[in-house]
Amino acid sequence: MKQKHIVLVDGSWVGHHPTYIKTFIKILLGAGYQVTVLCPAPGEVSLWVERNVSLEQCRFKAHDFSDHDPWFWRYIPNKIRKALLSLARWFHVSQSLKKLVSSTEKPDLVFFAWLDSYLSGLSPALLIDWLFPYFWSGLYFHPTHYRDVKNNGIVRKKLFSLTSRLIAKSKWTTSVAVLDEGVLSKLHSSLPGKQVILFPDFADEIPCDDHCRLAREIGERANGRKVIGLLGGLSKRKGLLTLIRTVEQSGERNWYFVFAGVFLEKTFSKEELTEINIFFNTPRDNCYFHLEKIPNDAQFNAVLNACSVIFAMYEDFPHSSNLVTKSAAYGKKVLVSSGGYMEEVVRRYNLGEVVHTRDIQSTIGALHRLTARNSSHENMSGMEEYAKAQSQKKLEKVLLSLVETSIDRATSIAAQ
Missing domain, CATH: 3.40.50.2000 (Glycogen Phosphorylase B;)
Structure with a gap:
């Protein structure tokens, strides 16, 4: 039986990003999936996998990828810039995937470890679907519009709600994960027909350095x-x-x-x-x-x-x-x-x-x-x-459930 192929995407490599990607890799490889990673540090990730995961080499690949934002974009008005950056990033990751996989061997699921940088209320779902014709899911870190935040007026709420609408309307979206239990029910209501899963707010579980x-x-x-x-x-x-x-x-x-x-x-x-x-x-x-x-x-x-x-x-x-x-x-x-x-x-x-x-x-x-x-x-x-x-043990159960149900949903949509 052909192994299911998962692609993990993260264009940033600061703060929690390396921990998240490495943890996702270990869980997915341990469950028997073929895993490809697009990230800014493929050498570091490959070495980490070699030292921490026992597997056949053909089941894992890492490729260089980052969110390159041209310097001149800072002079474009904020709302327009976010929409253009969103489109550019979808196009960039799509082109990267096309270089790695053939049209007959599309990945079963693409998972964005930091979905936020791909979302904009002004990016139309139809255009995103055309730019990125792969089934996808992702971890939505900051669904700010579901929290009462400073200066969150009617216009801002409307723009943010459009951000969720991109997830809701895209035919390639299978699911979305969040860390904030307090927004779960509201996000469920905003995304009819899409699976919404609560991820634990996990951290690395590396022992202290006794000689620090x-x-x-x-x-x-x-x-x-x-x-x-x-x-x-x-x-x-x-x-x-x-x-x-x-x-x-x-x-x-x-x-x-x-x-x-x-x-x-x-x-x-x-x-x-x-x-x-x-x-x-x-x-x-x-x-x-x-x-x-x-x-x-x-x-x-x-x-x-x-x-x-x-x-x-x-x-x-x-x-x-x-x-x-x-x-x-x-x-x-x-x-x-x-x-x-x-x-x-x-x-x-x-x-x-x-x-x-x-x-x-x-x-x-x-x-x-x-x-x-x-x-x-x-x-x-x-x-x-x-x-x-919030443990990694809890994450393993939740992540594998998301992947399995997302692939089942993708298979069902593809068969229609």
Whole structure:
């Protein structure tokens, strides 16, 4: 019997993207599928598969692919640019696939690991169907229009609803996956006839690096103080300014603050950058700065494990973050902003505290409660329950169900 062929597509290779693609590959190969990957790091992926998956070489291939956005597109008005980029990306991935497979050997399913970059409310479904004549599914990370977000007026809601309409009207769409349980029912209603599946907000499950220099230094310099960590890309969205102002206003001597990750300067205004640079360049005995990428997942996990509280006060961001999953897996309390998915799961599973975005005094109060609180059995059981619900084991079951039902649906449509 001919093996079913799945193509995984991701044109980005930062943040969670490598973890997601590698995890999808391992699950699909383990289930006996033939897998082709289009991504910006085919060599890295091929080496990872060779080291982590036992398989016949012919069942896996990786090819170079990325979302190339011409520099001059930044001067095109935003809504028009998004529509043109959407069309260009569908065309680009279609051309890439045509070079790899013959017309008689089309893949059984193309799965977009970051579907968002292919969606635009102004891209007509008929044109997308013509540009990309393959059955497809994907993980829709940020269905923002189903959350109440800042300045989300009637016009914006209408444009966003058209984005979902592209999924609903495309004859080649078999299904869509989301991470946010809070939007599931609304998305079901917007996509009649399409399968909508909830994916766990999974993270890598790599053990901590026991020899991580960063984690060791943090422990030594904290010297018994409670460690509050902002980890990953240090951007405006991640609440960097809020934590800086919290450090300056708290006066708490039993706290030690960790800033570890790439400093994303372009996300701030000139005035904000001045404030941030003054802070970073002032000698402090209660802060640890590592303003570059943490080398790998094992070291990232070691740094996270060295913290007492994980600072995850995202600004104007109502979606999920697998940083909450990682924190729960390591038994670390989190501090998140109110509004959206993260508030809902933190409250439901008792994972930490919730405060209003940019409210410094409330942030200080929440940190006092978090650092004074002992880890009770009730707190730990909530963390364990949440980590289990977001595990890769749960992902395996859900992903294979999506692929199987999507291929069945594609077969049924093709037979009509």
